[in-house]
Amino acid sequence: HDSNDTQAVKLTGEDIAKHNSKDSCWVIVHGRAYDVTEFLPEHPGGSKIILKYAGKDATEEFEPIHPPDTLDKYLDKSKHLGEVDMNTVEEEEKVEDPDEEARQERISRMPILEQCYNLMDFEAVARNTMKKTAWAYYSSGADDEITMRENHNAYHKIWFRPRILVDVENIDTSTTMLGTPCDMPFYVTATALGKLGNPEGEVILTRGAKKHNVIQMIPTLASCSFDEILDAAEDGQCQWLQLYVNKDRAVTERIVKHAEKRGCKGLFITVDAPQLGRREKDMRSKFSDVGSNVQDTSGDNVDRSQGAARAISSFIDPSLSWKDIPWFLSITKMPIILKGVQCVEDVIRAIESGVQGVVLSNHGGRQLDFARSGIEVLAEVMPVLRERGWQDRIEIYVDGGVRRATDIIKALCLGAKGVGIGRPFLYAMSAYGLPGVDRAMQLLKDEMEMNMRLIGASKISELNSTLVDTRGLSMHTATVPHDTLGLNVYDPLVGPKEKAK
Numbered sequence: 001h002d003s004n005d006t007q008a009v010k011l012t013g014e015d016i017a018k019h020n021s022k023d024s025c026w027v028i029v030h031g032r033a034y035d036v037t038e039f040l041p042e043h044p045g046g047s048k049i050i051l052k053y054a055g056k057d058a059t060e061e062f063e064p065i066h067p068p069d070t071l072d073k074y075l076d077k078s079k080h081l082g083e084v085d086m087n088t089v090e091e092e093e094k095v096e097d098p099d100e101e102a103r104q105e106r107i108s109r110m111p112i113l114e115q116c117y118n119l120m121d122f123e124a125v126a127r128n129t130m131k132k133t134a135w136a137y138y139s140s141g142a143d144d145e146i147t148m149r150e151n152h153n154a155y156h157k158i159w160f161r162p163r164i165l166v167d168v169e170n171i172d173t174s175t176t177m178l179g180t181p182c183d184m185p186f187y188v189t190a191t192a193l194g195k196l197g198n199p200e201g202e203v204i205l206t207r208g209a210k211k212h213n214v215i216q217m218i219p220t221l222a223s224c225s226f227d228e229i230l231d232a233a234e235d236g237q238c239q240w241l242q243l244y245v246n247k248d249r250a251v252t253e254r255i256v257k258h259a260e261k262r263g264c265k266g267l268f269i270t271v272d273a274p275q276l277g278r279r280e281k282d283m284r285s286k287f288s289d290v291g292s293n294v295q296d297t298s299g300d301n302v303d304r305s306q307g308a309a310r311a312i313s314s315f316i317d318p319s320l321s322w323k324d325i326p327w328f329l330s331i332t333k334m335p336i337i338l339k340g341v342q343c344v345e346d347v348i349r350a351i352e353s354g355v356q357g358v359v360l361s362n363h364g365g366r367q368l369d370f371a372r373s374g375i376e377v378l379a380e381v382m383p384v385l386r387e388r389g390w391q392d393r394i395e396i397y398v399d400g401g402v403r404r405a406t407d408i409i410k411a412l413c414l415g416a417k418g419v420g421i422g423r424p425f426l427y428a429m430s431a432y433g434l435p436g437v438d439r440a441m442q443l444l445k446d447e448m449e450m451n452m453r454l455i456g457a458s459k460i461s462e463l464n465s466t467l468v469d470t471r472g473l474s475m476h477t478a479t480v481p482h483d484t485l486g487l488n489v490y491d492p493l494v495g496p497k498e499k500a501k
């Protein structure tokens, strides 16, 4: 390195390859080399995944999980070794992977975008075309995924009581959320690791939200950096921040103040994830060794049993409690919403604590299995608030299992201000990129207009509880998976030979 620290000679692949062990571990990311030897034991994803790329180019593995500014933020400058002449880096020989070949073949036959007529179509295409690990991460729910299925199933227990001979020539689906006008009563909710599904990540959702004038909630665990996502927004576009509260409150305060300074219009504090749920599909999918090899904790002191998200979320503070709310109210002027509230008692507590809203949510069924659906909790909450005359004290949102405009209409009839939608936009983005997100939002808009016309409401304010019949909502027919307990415990074929006769 000459005096002004520009690098005279680039490092070569050979230089890096020499440092391929835990005693001296160098990796390449985005064409630059880093000495991560001392960082190995601190890596939230465990040291194994880094050692897999010791002396090599780790970019492909690094990219979906880490925002681009991660190394600048967390690795001391002295460990930044400079540019690598990538022509001297040996290409990893591609191992035969029949799964990958089959996936590429399915991609070559995937339906054209216009053949997607509803949000479930995007899920079907994504299931067939996404990388196994990415699909597993997005689609998984906790434990037996009962709540994940119940989230959408619950909407099937609500029926309409449509009114006729209402002038529905002009339909207006616009509303406001936290004071921001938007064209539709749904927002793109926070879902982590957007680059697992699409190399561009969350900025695709930003562009889709802009086109349809809907609001985007930016996840703490985004693949893109927070500023990248804000920079991808256009003037006047509304974005909210979803916050996982860090054990180190100074870090949290910095994030919140930066978000406010950058113009975020809402702070959604996630309160249903003091620990991330156990998502077995994500664990089974051999998520690049970061999380799935649950049993193998060889020397690692990191609990990596919940797949990728757990590996990068060990910072979340499980001691967060109501006593912290006054502090949050003191450090920001942004409206504060508690995301993941699951019973009326906590909605009352939220109102008394002075926050501006709640999201009735079970995290898309990814947290506590057998938690009730957001829509069922909404039906419990609103009558109690109305009794107290508190129905307008805060804004109430729901998310989980919203796949049709009829789901949105049911939620609004029951008193929600708006709904959050997660997986459908992830699947649309993963399968078709921005055009997919654009079409998914347009399909919802078209469905919304038609269904409001058919229910007999010309604008959002006309949606009310007399238009729905919720008597079936508290019936829980959990379609449990078939009894797996005894299935593989005893296999006669492997018993002692003589006994088998």
Ligand SMILES: Cc1cc2c(cc1C)[n+](S(=O)(=O)[O-])c1c(=O)[nH]c(=O)nc-1n2C[C@H](O)[C@H](O)[C@H](O)COP(=O)(O)O
Binding pocket: 137, 138, 139, 151, 189, 190, 191, 192, 193, 219, 220, 221, 242, 270, 276, 309, 339, 361, 362, 363, 364, 365, 366, 399, 400, 401, 402, 420, 421, 422, 423, 424
């Ligand atoms: C699908 C998905 C959801 C995640 C999500 C990641 C994925 C892939 N992640 S997670 O890694 O921790 O689980 C977040 C997250 O970062 N923060 C959060 O508040 N909610 C997270 N959620 C929950 C999300 O905000 C909604 O509550 C949920 O997605 C709504 O259900 P649907 O997907 O059925 O619309």
